[in-house]
Amino acid sequence: MSTFARIITIFWKDILTELRAREVVTSVLVFSLLVVVIFSFAFSTRIDTAELVAPGILWAALTFGGVLGFNHTFAVEKENSRLEGLMLCPVDRAVIYWGKLAGSFTFTMVVAIIITPIFLALFNLPLFLPRLLLVIGLASLGFAAVGTLFSAVAINTRARDIMLPVLFLPVVVPVVVAAVRATAVVLADKSWSDMLTWLQIMIAFDIVYLVVSTLVFDFVVEE
Amino acid sequence: MSENARSPFSWAIEVQGLTKSFGYHPALRGIDLQVGRGERLVIFGPNGAGKTTLVKILSMLVRPSSGNVWLDGVNIRDKPAQVRRKIGLVGHQTFLYDNLTVYENLKFYSQMYGIANLEQRIQEVMSWMQLVDRRHDRVGTLSHGLQQRASLARAALHRPSIMLLDEPEAGLDPQASTVINDVMGNAGGDGLTVVMVTHNLERGLELGDSIVILNKGKVAYRASRHDIDTTLFRQVYNQCTETG
Secondary structure, three states, X not given: OOHHHHHHHHHHHHHHHHHHHOOHHHHHHHHHHHHHHHHHHHOOOXXXXXXXXXXXXXXXXXXXXXXXHHHHHOHHHHHHHHHHHHHHOOOOHHHHHHHHHHHHHHHHHHHHHHHHHHHHHHOOXXXXXXXXXXXXXXXXXXXXXXXXXXXXXXXXXXXHHHHXXXXXXXXXXXXXXXXXXHHHHHHOOOOHHHHHHHHHHHHHHHHHHHHHHHHHHHHHHOO | OOOOEOOOOOOOEEEEEEEEEEOOEEEEEEEEEEEOOOOEEEEEOOOXXXXXXXXXXXXXXXXXXXXXXXXXXXXXXXXHHHHHOOEEEEOOOOOOOOOOEHHHHHXXXXXXXXXXXXXXXXXXXXXXXXXXXXXXXXXXXXOHHHHHHHHHHHHHOOOOOEEEEEOXXXXXXXXXXXXXXXXXXXXXXXXXXXXXXXXXXXXXXXXXXXXXXXXXXXXEEXXXXXXXXXXXXXXXXXXXXXXO
């Protein structure tokens, strides 16, 4: 069985357990939705002001919602010592990381794809924004890459729920900033060239996060 | 002979000068141990003696601080993936996912181990552990005894040559414990080497070919089962664990 097939095996296991337990997506969705709704009432929703505040609100909801979800990524493997079961398997540790990453990325995307149209409707913004999907995809990949790694770090600490945001948020700041700025460009209906720099920043950080996380994951899960 | 390679006729498990410390606390203080192929070794010892640490090092879940371990002649530092294929571990926890069925759990681990003809193999281990009727039950709904059987099925899936059992009978009813007898009984005949950790002296003496008592991270006693007077063994155990 190939490395890729084993990554898919872990990914599918996570999808199946989530479909049955409905713990991650539901809680993250409710939390992110609450953030968006509260902000929509707090700010004026006139189209001119919405374009100014909306990008920040969307990414605040998705970032903090993401923290909630990533807390669960390896917590489920800690229960019943399942991580030890995975580590007994004759596979490279990176396979475990990529399998878990695929699950985290999917859950983040599912939440974002549900939240974003609601957010756009609440702020009276156009609903059909395909470029926004690209921004969400790149930012979610960066979030998932860092969130999966730090979730593995945090499960071995006593204050797991506090430790993850403390580790995660400072590291993903470049991606959050780039996502906010790229979203602002999309909402203002400016050209591709205006968002190119922000997309390049997200791609660059995604690559760095993925490479570094893959390399250090072995040390994180050993003891 | 080099440190990294051992002849194919060497021990199933060979441990040399093994130490492990957690911070300033030494858990193992220089363990030397050999286990022959097909041998059933039972390890006794009080809490904190280092039994679980030793099993975790043998199963490559924990890295030793110093010393060497060879499994089937291969140093565990050299070819980790190859060595992991040789090991089956039943620990204090089952490693199974509560929201997946017995069959789904076994299929997941079969795929992770890259087992050929996995449907046939899953059927075999489920039959062996008498789990066929419960194959579609979620693991979280099973009793502790049935979960432990499912854990044994998981550990046996890839036909390991070395089975490590860390207190596998904790919380099991006598009927479920017969499965352990089965695993231990099958050892030797098909070359399966078994290392079992237990607090139950009577059971350990009944099942093992050789006995080790660990105390304070050291081997305090080692003897063949045939050389042990079972009526005096508790006295021996107390002496080894009291004096350290």
